[in-house]
Amino acid sequence: MDKKKIRKDNAQHIGVQLGNEFSRNAQHGTEKAIEGMSLFLKVAKSKENVGFEQVKGNLFEYIEAAKFNKNAANIGDKTRAIITDAVGRPHDPADIELIRDGKIVRSVQAKFSKTQNSKGIDTSAASSVNMQRGTKYDGMQRLIRKQDDYAIDPETGKKISLFEKAKDLTDKRAESGSIYSDEYKDVSKNLTDELFDDTVGGSGVKSGGTTLEEIEEAAKNPEKYARQFEMKQYGKEVVNTSANIAAASAITTGIISGVENAFAVIQNKKELDAAIKDVGVTVVKSGAKGGVTGAISSLLHIGGSKANIPVLSDSSSATVIAAGVVDSGVAIYEYARGEINSTQLVEQLQDTAIKATTTIYFTKAATIIFGATNPFIPMAIYSVANYVVASAREQN
Numbered sequence: 001m002d003k004k005k006i007r008k009d010n011a012q013h014i015g016v017q018l019g020n021e022f023s024r025n026a027q028h029g030t031e032k033a034i035e036g037m038s039l040f041l042k043v044a045k046s047k048e049n050v051g052f053e054q055v056k057g058n059l060f061e062y063i064e065a066a067k068f069n070k071n072a073a074n075i076g077d078k079t080r081a082i083i084t085d086a087v088g089r090p091h092d093p094a095d096i097e098l099i100r101d102g103k104i105v106r107s108v109q110a111k112f113s114k115t116q117n118s119k120g121i122d123t124s125a126a127s128s129v130n131m132q133r134g135t136k137y138d139g140m141q142r143l144i145r146k147q148d149d150y151a152i153d154p155e156t157g158k159k160i161s162l163f164e165k166a167k168d169l170t171d172k173r174a175e176s177g178s179i180y181s182d183e184y185k186d187v188s189k190n191l192t193d194e195l196f197d198d199t200v201g202g203s204g205v206k207s208g209g210t211t212l213e214e215i216e217e218a219a220k221n222p223e224k225y226a227r228q229f230e231m232k233q234y235g236k237e238v239v240n241t242s243a244n245i246a247a248a249s250a251i252t253t254g255i256i257s258g259v260e261n262a263f264a265v266i267q268n269k270k271e272l273d274a275a276i277k278d279v280g281v282t283v284v285k286s287g288a289k290g291g292v293t294g295a296i297s298s299l300l301h302i303g304g305s306k307a308n309i310p311v312l313s314d315s316s317s318a319t320v321i322a323a324g325v326v327d328s329g330v331a332i333y334e335y336a337r338g339e340i341n342s343t344q345l346v347e348q349l350q351d352t353a354i355k356a357t358t359t360i361y362f363t364k365a366a367t368i369i370f371g372a373t374n375p376f377i378p379m380a381i382y383s384v385a386n387y388v389v390a391s392a393r394e395q396n
Contacts, residue, residue: 004260006390008253010383012286013323015252016293017382019245020319021375023294026240027315029074031305033233036066037226039086044222056215060112061085061095063218064143067207068098068195070233077203079105081195093136096143098197105199110143114212125150125165129173132191133183139190146193146209163193234302241301242294245319249290250283257282289326297322316378317360324356351389358385 040062047055065081072079079100084092094107115127124147132142147162170191174184192198194209218225261275270278297319304312311317331348334340340348359382366377 006386009386011253011255012249012289013382013386014379015249015286015290016245016297016319016323017316017375017379018252019248019290019294020241020297020315022244022248023237023241023298024315025074025076026237027298027301028076029070030230030233030237030302031313032069032073033066033230034305036062036069037229039083040066040218041222041226043085044218048222052216052219055219056114057110057112058085059215059218060145060210061110063210063215064110064195064207065096066229067210068197068205071207072197072203072205074236075203075205077197077205079197079202079205081108094140096195098199098202100199100202105202106141106197107139108141108143108195109137112145112215114145122150125162125169128162128166129170129184129187132187133180135183138183138186141196141198142187142191143195144191144193145215146211161193163191167191230306234298237302238295238298241298242291245294245297246287246291249293250287253286254279254283289330293319293322293326296325311360316363316375320356320359320363320378320382324352327352347393351393354389355382355385358382 040059043058043062044055047058061083065083068081072081079098082097082099084090084094084097093109095110096108097104098106098108109132111128111131113124113127113131115123117123124145128144132144144162144166149159150162150165151160152158153160167188170184170188174181174188176184195207197203197205214225257279261270261279264270265272265275297315300312300318300322301315303309304314304318312321328349331340331345331352335342335345359378362381363378366381
C-alpha cells in the first residue's frame with residue numbers, strides 16, 4: 001500500500017472540498033441568477049405581443065428582484081425578493097416583498113416611468129413622484145428606474161440623476177403644505193433607484209438598479225438578456241471556485257508535505273534546501289490541479305443547475321466528479337508518456353470511479369439521514385474509500 005500517495009490524494013480531496021465550501025455563496029448566486037431569469041423569461045414570453053409601455057413595469061420588477069437575489073446570495077445573505085405577481089397576487093399594492101426568515105421585512109412599490117410633455121421635455125422625475133404617492137403605499141419602499149444623467153445642474157454643470165431630481169421634487173411638495181404633504185413625505189423617506197435591503201438587521205444588499213436602455217434591450221430580446229445576465233454570474237462562479245479550490249488544495253497538501261519533509265530533515269534523510277524545494281513543487285502542482293478541478297466543478301454545477309440535474313446541481317457532488325475527471329486525465333497522460341502500463345491505467349481509472357461514486361452515494365445518504373451536510377462528510381467518506389480501495393488492491 002502506497003501510504004504516501006494515499007495521504008497526498010486525501011489531502012488534495014480535502015483541499016478541493018474546503019475550496020468548494022468557500023465558494024458556496026457564488027454557487028448560490030448562480031442558482032439565483034438562473035431562477036430569476038427563468039421567472040423573467042416566463043413573464044416576457046407571456047407578454048411578447050404586448051406593447052413596451054404595457055410590459056416595461058413587469059419586466060422591471062422581475063429584473064430588479066433577480067439582481068437583488070443574485071447579489072444577496074453572492075455575499076451569503078438570506079434575504080430574498082419575492083415578486084407578488086409571480087406568487088399569484090398581481091393586484092397587491094406591493095410589487096415586491098423582501099423576505100427574511102420566513103417573514104416580510106420590507107414591502108416595495110415599483111414604478112417604471114419614461115414620460116415627456118408636449119414640448120418634448122423629459123418629465124420622468126415628476127411622473128415617478130406622482131405615481132408613487134398614495135396612502136395604500138405608506139411605509140413601502142418606492143423603487144424607480146436608474147438614470148445617472150437625467151439632467152444637468154445649471155449652476156455647477158454637473159449631471160443630476162433621476163433619483164436626485166425626483167427626490168428634490170418630492171421634498172418640495174412635502175414642504176408645500178398641501179393636503180398631500182404627508183404622502184409626499186412618505187415618498188421622500190422611502191424613495192430609491194435600486195431595490196435595497198434597508199431594514200434593521202439587514203445586510204444592505206442592493207440590486208444595482210435598472211436603466212431604461214436595459215429594459216428596452218430585455219423587452220426586445222429576452223433570451224439574449226437572460227443569457228448575458230447568467231453568463232456574468234457564471235464567470236464569477238468559475239473564477240471564485242477555481243481560485244478557492246486552488247488555494248485550499250495548495251495549503252492542505254503543503255501542510256502534509258511540509259510535515260513529512262520536516263521529519264525527513266530532522267532524521268537526516270534529506271537536506272533542508274531539498275526539502276524546501278520539494279514542498280514548493282508539491283504546493284505549485286497541487287494548486288494548479290486544484291484550479292483546474294475548480295473550473296471543471298463550476299462548469300458541471302452550472303450545467304446541472306441550468307438543466308435541473310440533481311447530482312450535478314449539488315456543488316459537492318460536482319466537485320467530486322470534477323476531481324475524478326482530472327485524476328482520470330492525469331492517469332491517461334501518464335500512460336501516454338509511458339510512465340504506467342495499461343494494467344495500471346485501468347486500475348487507476350477503476351479506483352477513481354469507485355472512490356467518486358462511493359463519496360457521492362454515501363454523502364447523499366448522510367444528507368438524507370442527518371439533513372444538511374457539511375464539507376467534512378465527503379472528506380471523511382473519500383478518505384475511507386481511498387484506504388479501502390488501496391487495501392483491496394494490495395490483497396489482490
